[in-house]
Amino acid sequence: MNLHEHQAKEILGRYGVPSPAGSLVSRADAAAAAAKSLGGSSWAVKAQIHAGLRHDAGGVRLVSGTEAAATAASELLGKRLVTPQTGPSGKLVRSVYIEQAVGAARELYLAILIDRSQGRVAFLASRTGGSDIEQRAQAEPGSLRHLAVDGDHGFDLQAAAGLAADLGLEGRAASQAVEIMAALYKAFLELDASLIEINPLALTHEGSLTALDVKMVLDDNALFRHKDLAALRDVEELDPTELEAQRFALNYVHLDGNIGVMVNGAGLALATLDLLKQRGGAPADFMDIRPEASRDQVAEGFRLLLRNQDIDAILVNVYGGGILRCDTVAEGIAAACRSEGLRVPLIVRAAGTNGELARKTLMAQGVAFTPASSIGAAVASAVEAAGREAA
Known part of the structure; x- marks a missing residue:
């Protein structure tokens, strides 16, 4: 079962994974008020559909001023967004997530999934995130770091610290990366997830990490254990x-x-x-x-x-x-x-x-x-x- 970005961020927030403050709206006239309540002067207005590559299709708008946020929401809501993952008919945008804009000094990639070749949960990470991560991983296989977790011994802090160093992180950012990986591993197991992907994971100019976009997929066959999560299914999608x-x-x-x-x-x-x-x-x-x-x-x-x-x-x-x-x-x-x-x-x-x-x-x-x-x-x-x- 796919979750929307705003749902995934709210869930991961309970585990300690940071992300910018945001608000979900389904009407354009509510967008300006939502942006104002979040504070700041610029925001990202994001179409909430179950498909990636939204930014390339115009589904993510960076705006300054509350009226610009309302305009962006108006242009997205009720429209069909076509991305390489939706097919030619696209997907109808029924809601948008308005989020405080964050300046990023660097954008990284971090995901946790099941490595079926090893039969283990594993992290994938890259020094550079972005929508072209798959193409870059194919062109430069070495750019994607891999860390499998030993199921018998559990999450290894030292190995996670090594992965953070491989990503070029130091000091507080490196420690925070380990904390985020530990949180992702805990969430992955407890939620019966099959994929949690943060892309990009932003290193801000202040030296902290925050999840700018999150994709989360849960195992349908385990939803009987998670009635609260099953209720999040968007049947319209x-x-x-x-x-x-x-x-x-x-x-x-x-x-x-x-x-x-x-x-x-x-x-x-x-x-x-x-x-x-x-x-x-x-x-x-x-x-x-x-x-x-x-x-x-x-x-x-x-x-x-x-x-x-x-x-x-x-x-x-x-x-x-x-x-x-x-x-x-x-x-x-x-x-x-x-x-x-x-x-x-x-x-x-x-x-x-x-x-x-x-x-x-x-x-x-x-x-x-x-x-x-x-x-x-x-x-x-x-x-x-x-x-x-x-x-």
């Missing part, structure tokens, strides 16, 4: 289809291709998407049916695929085993086809428990489909069918 999928306990992510995909198991789903891309296909979604899914949940998931007008073919790749059987998936597909109709080619690979029964179920209920005996054959058929339909 979610793709409507993804939101509908969540209602039926389906792991679904909308993509831009034309081949609908339904798979049971996240690993198998990722492999299926990779094979489709390898073959020249373009997946329209990631859909993982959970092991305990019912026939009705499968049916709702398949209806989401059938309603997507950009889809030219559908690939179902399921392996029966454990709780979920292939015939349960087939019954759900048949139910969806009865209510929605099947307008595109359907390719089904059903292996494992009741795979043959699944094929017989689909045939008995009049669902037109192409059976596939292997993943490779299923992928090849789906790519061919989608290309033929799109042509």
Whole structure:
């Protein structure tokens, strides 16, 4: 689950991570009063959307004077902001965060995430922050510092001090950097986060550190432990289809291709998407049916695929085993086809428990489909069918 910048800063503030004073407004006429109450003479007016690179798209405005703050808010609110992370349709700006402007002597990058190659929580840091951090890290791999945390021994103050020194920090700033890293590590564990990124982490002219922008992503699967955090979800920011999928306990992510995909198991789903891309296909979604899914949940998931007008073919790749059987998936597909109709080619690979029964179920209920005996054959058929339909 993504958090907005203002939410992430408020949460990290409880852990001792400093950031400039700010105020959230959803009406342009409230912006001037908000800026005045914050104090100072200049402010940053920031569009609150779940996407990065806002500054490059004009979503962050530095202004002087309260009336300029109101003007900037008016220009952003109600507009669709298009960044490389939003897609061409952009995202609607429903609120802006007005924050005291801070002069930075230097801008650094600091993040904490899960390093899956080592199976550890790790810090990433750079002497220079900014929106082009990913490109610079690729061009100069050595510019990005890495510090993995040993799960058995926990946060290492000495190692953190070494990372602060690598960032060129000294004295009070170096000590503060260690404090911030310790706070991030504590927050990361306690909040079940998957990413906390401060970019930039500003070194002010007075020699202190402050978080100018924060991105925080929480693990959806752990939200049952954090009812207060779950309440922060901004459903307006979610793709409507993804939101509908969540209602039926389906792991679904909308993509831009034309081949609908339904798979049971996240690993198998990722492999299926990779094979489709390898073959020249373009997946329209990631859909993982959970092991305990019912026939009705499968049916709702398949209806989401059938309603997507950009889809030219559908690939179902399921392996029966454990709780979920292939015939349960087939019954759900048949139910969806009865209510929605099947307008595109359907390719089904059903292996494992009741795979043959699944094929017989689909045939008995009049669902037109192409059976596939292997993943490779299923992928090849789906790519061919989608290309033929799109042509």
